Amino acid sequence: MKGTILLVCLLAGLQAFCQNAPTERxxxxxTIELYFDGWATGDSAKLGRAMHASCFLKNYREGKFTSFSKSQYLGLFKPHDRPKNLRTNIVALDITNNMGSAKVEIINERETFTDYFNLMKTTEGWVIADKVSTRTPHKTNGTQAQKETVLDGLKRPWSIAFLSEDEVLISEKEGDLIKYNLQKKEKIRIKGFPTDLEDGLDGFGDNTGKFEVLTDPDFKTNKYIYLSYAAKAAAGRTTKIVRAVLENESLQQIKVLFVAEPYTDQRVHYGGGMLFGADGKLYFTIGERIFTEKDEPGIPIAQNVEDKRGKIYRINPDGTIPKDNPDFGNKATPGLYATGIRAAQGLTRDLHTGKIWFSEHGTHQGDEINVLKAGANYGWPMKTTGKYRYAEFAPKEIPGNSYTEPVWSWLQTVAPTGVHVYWGTEFAAWNRNLLVGGLSKGSVWRLVIEGETVKSAEELFTDDRVRIRKVIQSPSGKLYLLSDEVNGKLIRVKNGGV
Known part of the structure; x- marks a missing residue:
């Protein structure tokens, strides 16, 4: 028996090790990051660790190659500060057995250089065998972002999902769920939306209606789509998450996955952002559903793990709860993944790292960008980078709580909504930048990120401001925006500098 237990423990430990072990990629x-960290700061020790003893490096400039041995190359470097606005991007990586090759772009504000690496796996790990560098700069594709309206007449559109390169689903907050063919210019209303939809309210600050529309990762096979919306009942309204089969332009086999009870008469901060993670799980946001801090109970809504509001959730696509979700205690709401949320709406996944980023509406200022982490408490309303609407609000400290700081916050009110990590070639200098749509300022923000740090921020379309609800790319990489207007638009963003 003891031997069996020992074997089980060893197997469990091995499984945990394998799950946590880094991949060859x-x-x-x-190794490449170590090389460029040394290259950017003149740290010859880091450079040396990344390179094999036999490594040769070649620079190509003005039609000529210049070769350096490892020792000659390292002798060229002296410590210096890292240049500002310098980024590296692994464009391609291929691995065969113990050999690898990589194409890497080195990008500054004006130009892009390209390095080609050959690597080999030794007993000491992966090292650079040789490198060819195109030291003659070529112009980066210009960043002359230009808008082109593809479709107008939309009723406050909230979300868009691509069925293919040419077909999209668009949820209108105050209208219909529609399917639109970008080539044929055909618009079809999807029938069968849940009858408890609340979208008939008017007045200042009303957030009710349809929210996210999201396709299943295996949509071509199972035809599943996921919807979030404001649902009504006798007691008021709340956020509901459902799954349906899209068949013959109709929603069928509707299954309720989550209801953010309690129903209340509040008309704000529903949340409703949804996303599939790299793990195949469904993540979604639920707002705290109150407008001012004076309405907070003794234990603030977003801090109470028994209250469904003010949280981010992670569930299986069928609504069941993953066994590896963080543990918030026996009384916690099932599916709970993160707390301390005020009014998060935008979610996006970095296709390179798998990290999930989300936007969060502040009060007066205090708008945030965060990286989603299991079990994290993002602080609301105990902490804010802005100002409380109710000036006298002074939350009592909750013993034992610790809070995750935002990655980025604005000193102005932006009202960030849809967020998207850009990938592609049309705007090469934007690769792996975070694009954030803003309702208040009516623009798009481009945040240059390294790891989990925002290095710089640029506001786009300042001469053509319109409320931006969503930023998204098509399967082939074309960039689109949704404008949150009574006459809402689907906008294609093109690069006029190409």
Whole structure:
């Protein structure tokens, strides 16, 4: 029996090790990052660790190659500060057995250089065997972002999902769920939306209506789509998450996955953002559903793990709860993944790292960008980078709580909504930048990120402001926006500098 228990423990430990062990791709990326960290700061020790003893490096400039041995190359470097606005991007990586090759772009504000690496796996790990560098700069595709309206007449559109390169689903907050063919210019209303939809309210600050529309990762096979919306009942309204089969332009086999009870008469902060993670789980946001802090109970809504509001959730696509979700205690709401949320709406996944980023509406200022982490408490309303609407609000400290700081916050009111990590070639200098739509300022923000740090921020379309609800790319990488207007638009963003 003891032997069996020992074997089980060893197997469990081995499984945990394998799950946490980095992949070969990650190990190669680590070597390349070590190289460029040394290159950017003149740290010859880091450069040396990344390179094999036999490594040769070649620079190409003005039609000529210049070769350096490892020792000659390292002798060229002296410590210096890291240049500002310098980024590296692994464009391509291929691995065959113990050999690898990588294409890497080095990008500054004006130009892009390209390095080609050959790597090999030794007993000491992955190291660079040789490198060819195109030291003659070529112009980066210009960042002359230009808007082109593809479709107008939308009723406060909230979300868009691509069925293919040419077909999209669009949820209108105050209208219909529609399917639109970008080539044929055909618009079809999807029938069968749940009858408890609340979208008939008017007045200042009303957030009710349809929210996110999201396709299943295996949509071509199972035809599943996911919807979030404001649902009504006798007691008021709340956020509901459902799954349906899209068949013959109709929603069928509707299954309720989550209801953010209690129903209340409040008309704000529903949340409703949804996303599939790299793990195949469904993540979604639920707002705290009150407008001012004076309405907070003794234990604030977003801090109470028994209250469904003011949280981010992670569930299986069928509504069941993953066994590896963080543990918030026996009384916690099932599916709970993160707390301390005020009014998060935008969610996006970095296709390179798998990290999930989300936007959060502040009060007066205090709008935030965060990286989603299991079990994290993002602080609301105990902490804010802005100002409380109710000036006298002074929350009592909750013993034992610790809070996750935002990655970025604005000193102005932006009202960030849809967020998207850009990938593609049309705007090469934007690769892996975070694009954030803003309702208040009516623009798009481009945040340059390294790891989990925002290095710089640029506001786009300042001469053509319109409330931006969503930023998204098509399967082939075309960039689109949704404008939150009574006459809402689907907008294609093109690069006029190409």
């Amino acid at each position: 990650q190990l190669i990326e680590n």
